[in-house]
Amino acid sequence: MDSGAIRRWPALGVVVLTVAGLLALTAPGTAQAAESTCAGRQVGTLPFATGSVHVYKRDGYVCALTRAKKPGPKRKMSVTVQARGNRPVTDKGRYSRHAGPVTVHAGRRCVRVAGSVGSKSVRSDWILC
Numbered sequence: 001m002d003s004g005a006i007r008r009w010p011a012l013g014v015v016v017l018t019v020a021g022l023l024a025l026t027a028p029g030t031a032q033a034a035e036s037t038c039a040g041r042q043v044g045t046l047p048f049a050t051g052s053v054h055v056y057k058r059d060g061y062v063c064a065l066t067r068a069k070k071p072g073p074k075r076k077m078s079v080t081v082q083a084r085g086n087r088p089v090t091d092k093g094r095y096s097r098h099a100g101p102v103t104v105h106a107g108r109r110c111v112r113v114a115g116s117v118g119s120k121s122v123r124s125d126w127i128l129c
Helices: 003-026 028-035
Strands: 041-048 051-058 063-070 073-082 089-094 098-105 109-119 121-122
Touching: 041 089, 041 109, 041 121, 051 089, 051 109, 051 121, 063 109, 089 098, 098 109
Parallel strands: none
Antiparallel strands: 041 051, 051 063, 063 098, 073 089, 073 109, 109 121
């Protein structure tokens, strides 16, 4: 390999990283939409009057997301995931579409999930055992 080819590879890497960075800056709505989902396959949904909690699992991790049935003005929402033997992990606040995602490492342990939109809520028993 000649020395010219050796110098071209790092330059190509810099170009690729620059283009990727520019795409991320020019499409913030797209990047935000990608962050609002959980990795893995959906293993359950817990519906309730004003929304639903969606549960996903991948490689020992469990992720949950509370979605409002009717997105609109900001209102209180929360989502909680707890692996048996560990403390619960919660995302709560005033959101218009969804709360979360929240991810915990469960391994092969059971998990409990809960979610709320406004004054309505749902809570599971120990699942995914």
